[in-house]
Amino acid sequence: SIGNSVTSIGSKAFKYCTSLETVSILDSVASIGFQAFRGCTSLKNVSIPDSVTSIGQSAFHDCTSLETMSIPNSVTTIGDGAFQGCSSLKTVSIPDSVTSISYRAFYYCSNLTTVSVGDSPFLDVGANAFHGSKKIVNMTFGTLNNITFKSGELGLLTFQRVMLHKSLKAIIGPNPFPGYTCNDDHCGCIPGLGNALPDPSSDYYSCSAC
DSSP states (O other): OOOOOOOEEETTTTOOOOOOEEEEEOOTEEOOOOTTTTOTOOEEEOOOOTTTEEEOTTTTTTTTOOOOOETTTOOOOOOOOTTTTTTTTHHHHHHHOEEEOOOTTTOOOTTTEEEEEEEEEEEOOOOTTTTTOOOOOOOOOOOEEEEEEEEOOGGGOOOSEEEEEETTEEESSSOOTTTEEESSOOOOOOTTTTTOBBBBTSSEEEEOOO
């Protein structure tokens, strides 16, 4: 348990603490630093409070036992490689507060299947943010005005379902969903995504593979 006199978890603070299984961070902490828990291969449970605004570069890199991660609705940036190589991670919920998912943030999270993104006005997705996470089958984006992708690697994944909220006005950068069509009697308002057909009973476009 990290006490309430601590305001930040510094660079490499618990790096390669391979027997560490559980971490509870109290609400005095505002940031989790560079490689703070990197290589903590037994770490299964992390409680991050609403006081944290940034998860630093490679903060949980290669935490191979981490299965779930609850990111609080105070975090604005998920750093480069923050969860890279978290091979047991299955579900990620990214809150409304996040506006940047950085380079390789979820790189080779090989068992990640479900990603949901909240209602931030805009979202910047870094290059290779989800590269190698080949088991992602469900991806839902909330009430975003636009999404900027630095690379199109999501097109390498085999989605069963992609959900895009009808508030979305533009996808900027390489089309992350090549080979997918969205129908709406052609909504055409999502550049690069093709035709689109929203379910009248839903707030989302329902996009499926061709």
